[in-house]
Every structure is written in C-alpha cells, then in structure tokens.
Amino acid sequence: MRPFEYHNPVRIVFGAGAFKRLGDAAAAIGAHALVVSYADEPELTKIVQRGVQQLADSGLRVTPFFQVQPNPEVQMVQRGVQAARDNGVDCVIGIGGGSVMDTAKAIAAGVEYRGGDLWNMVNSRHDRQQVVPPETALPTLMVPTLAATGSEMNNCAVLSHRERGEKSYIWSDCLFPRTAILDPRLTYTLPRLQTACGGVDTISHVMEIYLNGQDQTDLLHAWQEGLMRTVIENLPTALADPRDRQAREELMWCATCAINGWASPGDPWTPMHQIGHVLTARHQVNHATSLALVMPAWMDFFKTAKPERYFRFARRVMHVDPHRRTREQIIDEGLEAFRQFIEQAGLPTRLSQVGIARDQLDPILEDVRRISFNARGQLASNPPVTEQQLMTILEKAL
Numbered sequence: 001m002r003p004f005e006y007h008n009p010v011r012i013v014f015g016a017g018a019f020k021r022l023g024d025a026a027a028a029i030g031a032h033a034l035v036v037s038y039a040d041e042p043e044l045t046k047i048v049q050r051g052v053q054q055l056a057d058s059g060l061r062v063t064p065f066f067q068v069q070p071n072p073e074v075q076m077v078q079r080g081v082q083a084a085r086d087n088g089v090d091c092v093i094g095i096g097g098g099s100v101m102d103t104a105k106a107i108a109a110g111v112e113y114r115g116g117d118l119w120n121m122v123n124s125r126h127d128r129q130q131v132v133p134p135e136t137a138l139p140t141l142m143v144p145t146l147a148a149t150g151s152e153m154n155n156c157a158v159l160s161h162r163e164r165g166e167k168s169y170i171w172s173d174c175l176f177p178r179t180a181i182l183d184p185r186l187t188y189t190l191p192r193l194q195t196a197c198g199g200v201d202t203i204s205h206v207m208e209i210y211l212n213g214q215d216q217t218d219l220l221h222a223w224q225e226g227l228m229r230t231v232i233e234n235l236p237t238a239l240a241d242p243r244d245r246q247a248r249e250e251l252m253w254c255a256t257c258a259i260n261g262w263a264s265p266g267d268p269w270t271p272m273h274q275i276g277h278v279l280t281a282r283h284q285v286n287h288a289t290s291l292a293l294v295m296p297a298w299m300d301f302f303k304t305a306k307p308e309r310y311f312r313f314a315r316r317v318m319h320v321d322p323h324r325r326t327r328e329q330i331i332d333e334g335l336e337a338f339r340q341f342i343e344q345a346g347l348p349t350r351l352s353q354v355g356i357a358r359d360q361l362d363p364i365l366e367d368v369r370r371i372s373f374n375a376r377g378q379l380a381s382n383p384p385v386t387e388q389q390l391m392t393i394l395e396k397a398l
C-alpha cells in the first residue's frame with residue numbers, strides 16, 4: 001500500500017428517522033443558520049419545511065437560500081455568500097443532494113474568504129498558480145436527500161463557471177461538515193432517475209480508485225468490491241420499490257463510504273470524473289450520465305493493460321460464472337454485465353445516445369487536456385493516459 005495520512009472529523013448520525021435530530025444537531029454548531037436548498041423541487045420542499053420547523057423549534061434563526069441549481073455555479077455561490085453576510089448567519093445547513101451540499105460548503109468558506117474572486121478557491125485547474133484555497137469556513141451541517149455524491153463526509157465541493165465552461169473542485173479541510181444526518185427515509189420519494197443516477201455515481205467513485213489506483217492492496221480492493229457489489233445488488237431493489245428500507249439504507253451508507261476517503265487512501269486520482277465534468281460542462285448531461293458514458297469505454301480500453309483487476313471485477317463484483325470460459329471471456333462478460341446494469345437502471349452508455357458525434361470529440365479532448373492534464377501532458381491515472389489514448393477511449397464511447 002502507498003503511505004497515506006487520513007483525517008475525517010465528520011460526525012455521522014445515521015438511520016431511518018435520524019432527520020428528527022436536525023434541531024439538536026444544528027443547535028450544537030450555531031444560532032443562526034443559512035439553510036441552503038434547491039430552487040424548484042416540490043417533493044424536497046416538504047422535507048426542507050420540516051427541517052426549517054425543527055430548527056425554529058430548537059431556537060435557531062433561519063435565513064433561507066433556496067436558489068441552488070444542478071451543477072452549482074460560482075455566481076450563485078456568490079449570491080449565497082452575500083445573503084449569509086447580510087443576515088449575519090453563523091452556520092450553514094445544506095438540505096438536498098450534492099449540488100446543495102457543495103453550494104453550502106462553498107458559501108461557508110466564501111463568507112470568510114480573503115483570496116479575491118471565489119473561483120480562485122478552485123484547486124483543480126490548468127492555471128494552478130492562481131489557486132488560493134480557503135482556510136476557514138463557517139461550521140456546516142449536511143442532510144443529504146440523495147445517496148450519491150458523498151459530499152456529506154468529505155472536504156470537497158464541485159463548482160462550475162459558465163463563462164469559462166469549466167466544472168472543477170475546491171478541497172480544503174475547512175470544508176469538512178461538522179455533522180451529517182443520514183436518514184434513508186428522505187430518499188423514498190426520489191424520482192426514479194435520481195435514484196439511478198445516485199447509484200451509478202456511487203459506483204463510479206469506487207471504481208475510479210479500484211481500476212485506476214494502486215495495485216498492491218488486498219484490503220482496499222476487497223472493500224471497494226464490497227461497496228460496488230452492494231450498490232449493484234441494492235439499486236434494482238430501490239428502483240422496483242422506492243420504500244424498501246434496507247435497500248435505501250445500503251445505498252445511502254455506500255454513497256457516503258465511497259468517497260469519504262476510506263476507499264481511496266493514497267489514491268488521489270479520478271480521471272474518469274475529469275472527462276465526465278467536461279461532458280457536463282460542454283453538453284449539459286447530468287453528472288452520473290457523464291460517468292455512465294465514460295466508464296464502459298474506459299474499461300474496455302484498459303482491460304488488457306490490467307487483466308488481473310478486470311478479472312477480479314468480473315468474478316467478485318459482477319459474479320460472472322467462470323465455467324467453460326477463458327479469462328478473456330470472463331472479463332468481457334463482466335464488462336458487458338456492467339454495461340447492462342447501467343442501461344437497466346435507465347442511463348445511456350454511449351455518447352451517440354446523447355447526441356454527441358465524432359466531430360465533437362476534439363473540443364472535449366482539448367478541454368480535458370487544458371483543465372486536467374499534468375505537466376507531463378498526461379491525465380493522471382494508473383497507468384497515465386496520453387492524449388492519443390484518451391481520443392481512442394472517446395471514440396470507443398461513441
């Protein structure tokens with residue numbers, strides 16, 4: 001295993017009914033909360049209203065900021081920072097999915113930011129010299145209503161910049177939430193597509209590391225396989241019966257554990273996400289769909305470079321029967337089963353299905369190169385990916 005340091009201070013309150021503890025948990029971090037949520041989500045509005053009532057019952061003042069859109073833009077975050085400053089809040093509470101939680105984090109850091117334009121906080125970018133990471137932030141509390149991004153238990157946020165056409169990361173230890181309340185019941189009313197997207201995003205967070213990270217680590221690979229397998233087994237159940245409590249519990253805890261650092265110590269790379277972010281920024285496909293479009297092609301390209309890993313994936317995650325099959329056939333069946341899993345969940349797996357054609361690949365490649373390639377002209381991964389290889393992967397994805 002690679003050497004690593006690990007630190008995660010987030011207090012987790014997990015379980016069906018845990019949402020009732022919002023008031024007490026919030027009172028422990030502040031007295032006046034900016035409550036961050038989406039602009040237009042009718043089902044979520046009921047949950048947010050319950051949350052606001054609990055906060056009031058616990059004696060907190062509440063300033064609402066219900067302006068979040070998917071793929072939150074830095075300009076919107078700036079409005080949230082202004083609302084937080086104008087009203088003198090002392091904590092930020094996010095109730096919603098990844099976009100809400102990332103916005104809440106960015107606002108909390110933005111209120112105390114002294115580095116100029118908020119976009120200067122973004123770490124992952126080609127003009128790295130301009131980065132001024134945030135060092136302090138208001139305390140935050142997260143209530144995820146979707147099992148997906150894992151933002152509730154990590155120190156990252158993803159922001160977009162419309163004029164630049166970029167979507168990228170802030171990370172800083174000041175972004176760790178103080179508390180996350182994980183109540184699987186809050187996911188019972190999710191639309192089917194959002195449930196599916198959450199499951200696929202969760203798998204991608206683990207798969208990134210499983211396929212593209214370090215090689216010598218039995219425990220991590222077993223942990224990663226268990227996370228992916230649990231999502232693959234429980235997502236169809238949740239899609240068939242949205243109120244299946246156990247399936248919702250499994251999906252929610254998997255999403256958190258997939259990207260809180262436990263599955264990835266020593267492995268900082270998420271190359272498939274780098275491609276996905278460009279697809280989202282350029283073609284407005286949602287986050288999970290962007291990954292569904294990249295993963296099968298990426299796997300098909302690298303299966304011969306890392307046959308042992310792909311063999312393990314086919315056997316231990318996709319349960320391919322090895323009887324009378326060559327190793328190559330087992331690997332291919334595993335990849336095909338994974339593609340079918342994504343499609344049965346309702347997401348496309350080919351760029352052509354979302355209207356992206358061959359003549360649109362060059363700008364995609366150019367953006368990945370500009371935003372995410374390292375000084376050696378490669379996309380960091382194991383093995384690293386060259387420009388030419390990336391084009392081959394994109395062509396496979398058509």
Ligand SMILES: [Fe+2]
Pocket residue numbers: 149201204205273287
């Ligand atoms: Fe993701």
